[in-house]
Amino acid sequence: MAPREFPRIVVFVESPLTGAGQDCAKFLLEQGVTPLVLAASPDSMAPSLRRDFADLNVEIRSCDTHSVDAVLAACRKIAAEGELIGVTSVYEYYCDIGAEVASRLGLAGPDPAAVTACRSKASMRRAMAGTPGLNPLFQVCASPGEAVAAAAEFGFPVVVKPLDLTGSLWVRRCDSADQVTAITEEIMRIGEYLGQKVTPQVVVEECVPGDEYSAEVVHGRVLGLTEKICSEPPFFLEMGHIFPAPVSGARERLLLEKAEQAVKAIGVIWGPAHVELKLTADGEDARVIEVNGRIAGDRIPELVRVTSGVDMCRLHMTALIGGIPDLTLDCDRTAVVHFLMSAPLGRLDAIDGVAEAESMEGVHEVHMRPGVQPGMVYRANGSNRDRAAWVIAEGADRDEALSRARAAGEKLIFSWSPFDESEGRS
Missing domain, CATH: 3.40.50.20 (Rossmann fold)
Structure with missing residues (x-):
C-alpha cells in the first residue's frame, strides 16, 4: 500500500x-x-x-x-x-x-x-519617533479637551484619527476647536466596529498638505511608489491609485528613503508592508502618514502586476512557504484603479453599463464592491466603504491610463432612489 x-x-x-x-x-x-x-x-x-x-x-x-x-x-x-x-x-x-x-x-x-505596532496609530508613531523627520507633530489624546489643546499647540488645520481603524474611518481634517471636539466625542463613542473593539482615544496630528503616495514594500525594500488621488477635506477618501507614480530624481529618492526608514524603525522587515506618505507644502520633504504590516489593499497589487508582471501576493506567499522572492521590478506601462462612489443616502435600484465598461480599450477589471447590488440601502459614512465600484485600466502613461479608467467609469450607471431613514437602514 x-x-x-x-x-x-x-x-x-x-x-x-x-x-x-x-x-x-x-x-x-x-x-x-x-x-x-x-x-x-x-x-x-x-x-x-x-x-x-x-x-x-x-x-x-x-x-x-x-x-x-x-x-x-x-x-x-x-x-x-x-x-x-x-x-x-x-x-x-x-x-x-x-x-x-x-x-x-x-x-x-x-x-x-x-x-x-502597525495596528495602532499611537504605537506606530511612537516606534518611528526615534527617527527624525518621519512623523508629523502628533499627540495621543484621551479626551476632547486634550485633543483641542493639542490642536491649538500644533495650529489649525489638524487631522484627528481613531487609533485602530482602517479605510479612513472617522479620519477628519479639523479647522476649529469645535470640529476637533465633535469628531473626538464621536470616535470615543464608537465602542466596536466590525467586531473590533475601538480604543476610546484619538491621535491629533499636524496636517501635512502635500501630494500623497504609498510605497509598496517587501522584505524592507520598496518595489515601487503609488500615486494617490484623494477626496477634498474634511474627508480623506482614496478615490484612485496610479502605479507607478510619475516621480523621479530627488523626490523619488526622498519617498523611497522615508518609507524604508519607517519599516526599519517599526521592524516590519519581513514580507509585505504598505507605507503611506505625504509631501510637505514645499515638496522638499515628506512625512509618514501610516505603515501597514501587510500587502496593500485597494487592488494596488493588481496595478503592480498589470504594469510589471510582478505579483505581490505571490512574493508574499513565496516567502511564507520558504522560498526567496525575486524583488526585481521593471514597469513599461501605467495602471490606474478608479473608484466610483455610492449615493450619500439612497436605495440602489439598478446598475447598468458594466459590459460597455469592460469592453473599453485598456480596461482590465470592472468590479462592484461586495454587497453592492440592486435593493441595497446605503448611507455614506465618510470612509473608503462609501465606494460602490472600481475600474482598473492601463495605458502608456499616467494620463492615458487615468483617462481610460475614468471613461469606463462613466459607462457605469447607478440608479438610486430616495430613502427615508425612518424606514430603517441596511
Missing part, C-alpha cells in the same frame, strides 16, 4: 474584500499547497468571498478569529491533518493575529510585535 500523502497547508485568518485572499490562494494551489481560511462567521462573510473560495475549493472553517489562543488551537488541530507550513492574514484587522500564531508555531512570518 502506498504511503498516505499529507497535504501542505497554509492557514489564512479571515480574508479582505479586495481580492488579495483569493489571489494568494490561487498561487498556493498552483504550488500544490492547500489554502484554508479561518473565519469568525463563515455564513456571514460576503457572498462574493464565499463564492470565490468555493470555486477554488478552498475550505472556510469557523473559529474565534479575535482570539490568538483560539486560532492557535485551530491551527494545531489542522496540523494533525497535514503539514502546516504557514499561518498569515492579508486582512488589516487580523494581521497581528496571524503573525503571533505563526511565531508561536515556529513558522515564517513578520515580527508579531512590529505588526501589532
Whole structure:
C-alpha cells in the first residue's frame, strides 16, 4: 500500500474584500499547497468571498478569529491533518493575529510585535519617533479637551484619527476647536466596529498638505511608489491609485528613503508592508502618514502586476512557504484603479453599463464592491466603504491610463432612489 500523502497547508485568518485572499490562494494551489481560511462567521462573510473560495475549493472553517489562543488551537488541530507550513492574514484587522500564531508555531512570518505596532496609530508613531523627520507633530489624546489643546499647540488645520481603524474611518481634517471636539466625542463613542473593539482615544496630528503616495514594500525594500488621488477635506477618501507614480530624481529618492526608514524603525522587515506618505507644502520633504504590516489593499497589487508582471501576493506567499522572492521590478506601462462612489443616502435600484465598461480599450477589471447590488440601502459614512465600484485600466502613461479608467467609469450607471431613514437602514 502506498504511503498516505499529507497535504501542505497554509492557514489564512479571515480574508479582505479586495481580492488579495483569493489571489494568494490561487498561487498556493498552483504550488500544490492547500489554502484554508479561518473565519469568525463563515455564513456571514460576503457572498462574493464565499463564492470565490468555493470555486477554488478552498475550505472556510469557523473559529474565534479575535482570539490568538483560539486560532492557535485551530491551527494545531489542522496540523494533525497535514503539514502546516504557514499561518498569515492579508486582512488589516487580523494581521497581528496571524503573525503571533505563526511565531508561536515556529513558522515564517513578520515580527508579531512590529505588526501589532502597525495596528495602532499611537504605537506606530511612537516606534518611528526615534527617527527624525518621519512623523508629523502628533499627540495621543484621551479626551476632547486634550485633543483641542493639542490642536491649538500644533495650529489649525489638524487631522484627528481613531487609533485602530482602517479605510479612513472617522479620519477628519479639523479647522476649529469645535470640529476637533465633535469628531473626538464621536470616535470615543464608537465602542466596536466590525467586531473590533475601538480604543476610546484619538491621535491629533499636524496636517501635512502635500501630494500623497504609498510605497509598496517587501522584505524592507520598496518595489515601487503609488500615486494617490484623494477626496477634498474634511474627508480623506482614496478615490484612485496610479502605479507607478510619475516621480523621479530627488523626490523619488526622498519617498523611497522615508518609507524604508519607517519599516526599519517599526521592524516590519519581513514580507509585505504598505507605507503611506505625504509631501510637505514645499515638496522638499515628506512625512509618514501610516505603515501597514501587510500587502496593500485597494487592488494596488493588481496595478503592480498589470504594469510589471510582478505579483505581490505571490512574493508574499513565496516567502511564507520558504522560498526567496525575486524583488526585481521593471514597469513599461501605467495602471490606474478608479473608484466610483455610492449615493450619500439612497436605495440602489439598478446598475447598468458594466459590459460597455469592460469592453473599453485598456480596461482590465470592472468590479462592484461586495454587497453592492440592486435593493441595497446605503448611507455614506465618510470612509473608503462609501465606494460602490472600481475600474482598473492601463495605458502608456499616467494620463492615458487615468483617462481610460475614468471613461469606463462613466459607462457605469447607478440608479438610486430616495430613502427615508425612518424606514430603517441596511
